[in-house]
Structures are given as C-alpha cells and as structure tokens.
C-alpha cells in the first residue's frame with residue numbers, strides 16, 4: 106500500500122498548493138446556489154485531474170504563476186489596508202467635526218475655536234449654535 110503510493114507520487118504530479126486552493130474555493134462554491142455549486146464541482150474535478158497529471162513541469166509552472174498572482178494580490182490588499190490605516194491615524198490626529206445645518210442639511214466644518222459659538226450656514230445663511 107505504502108510503496109504503491111510512493112510509486113504514484115513519482116509518476117503523477119500530486120497535490121500542490123494550486124490544487125488545494127482550487128479545492129478549497131470549489132468547496133465554498135459548492136455551498137452556494139446551483140450555478141456556483143456546479144462551478145465548484147468543476148474546480149474540484151480540475152484539481153483532481155491536476156494531481157493525476159503526468160505533465161509535471163507544466164503543473165509546476167501553473168503553481169508558480171498562481172503563487173505569483175496571489176502574492177501580487179496580497180501586496181495590493183496589504184498596501185490598501187496600510188494606506189487606509191495610516192489615513193485613519195491621520196484622521197484621528199486632526200479630527201474634523203462637521204455639523205449639519207438644521208434647515209438645509211449642509212455639513213459645515215467646525216473649527217475648534219468656534220465649537221461653542223454661533224455658526225453661519227454658507228448655503229442658506231441660517232445662524233445656529235454649534236452645540
């Protein structure tokens with residue numbers, strides 16, 4: 106049994122990250138509605154076909170392409186996340202407060218010095234208390 110498995114691993118490509126990811130996504134798709142479930146089934150079948158494939162060089166190239174692709178996505182997501190987080194920190198540092206005009210609803214930026222003063226709406230020229 107064990108030697109048989111080793112023999113199979115030598116001749117066929119076997120399970121790599123590409124196949125595992127496909128099966129994982131396929132399983133998620135299977136939990137969804139009819140069309141996605143069919144797609145998920147196809148993905149799982151493709152992963153099984155890949156693991157049985159004998160064109161090992163091509164499978165390795167596919168996995169490398171996927172890992173490169175995933176890495177670039179990860180980089181983009183990380184950058185967006187980092188950028189957003191730094192913006193949040195910046196926003197906390199000079200927090201701007203807005204007050205909506207009670208008549209026209211226009212948001213008016215409040216300066217710290219006039220926080221408790223009467224402010225003038227530039228749109229409808231209504232004077233109202235900021236607090």
Ligand SMILES: [Zn+2]
Pocket residue numbers: 206207208209210211226227228229230231
């Ligand atoms: Zn107004």
